[in-house]
Amino acid sequence: GAGVSQSPSNKVTEKGKDVELRCDPISGHTALYWYRQSLGQGLEFLIYFQGNSAPDKSGLPSDRFSAERTGGSVSTLTIQRTQQEDSAVYLCASSLTWTGGASVYGYTFGSGTRLTVV
């Protein structure tokens, strides 16, 4: 598509429920990233995909968080048994080929999913 698309734009969920956040990157961007920004914090890296593989999952905060990417395109971030500290804006970004791509070209971001856990 023309840009990075994320859905839903807003999600309110009850503590303990599971949520799925979706990201549709720019066509042809093989690199895909998930970040989140909690209140008062900076953008925190969660996971990086190259194609369908995730060579860097170092930012996932707990085993309640998982992500997958299929067909080298759409990615889904799943949070199980949500907690109040999971409340944040979750941003997806994509970039050109990983070989020096993000470091030089930077990212194209989606507009994010605002997750509120009550």
Place this chain on the structure above:
Amino acid sequence: ILNVEQSPQSLHVQEGDSTNFTCSFPSSNFYALHWYRWETAKSPEALFVMTLNGDEKKKGRISATLNTKEGYSYLYIKGSQPEDSATYLCSGSGGSNYKLTFGKGTLLTVNP
């Protein structure tokens, strides 16, 4: 691990004022420095990417400079307008050729 620091954390200025923010980063293993503008409920928008020491970039009333030897970048806004109100994010990719590390941002509010 790359630590990107931004200051100030927030800033309120009057319409027409000029202002500037700072981004500091470790100068070792530097690849590139990126500035983004993030308006509420919108996508962060790329402003500049700079790679060389001494780089200066300009886009309308906004400009940026880069000093890789001492590890800092300045973002300048001349004649601030209310539509400039946003969070300005700085990111570096030092030590990684695939991942950007962001500072906490500077929240700019321009009062009419």
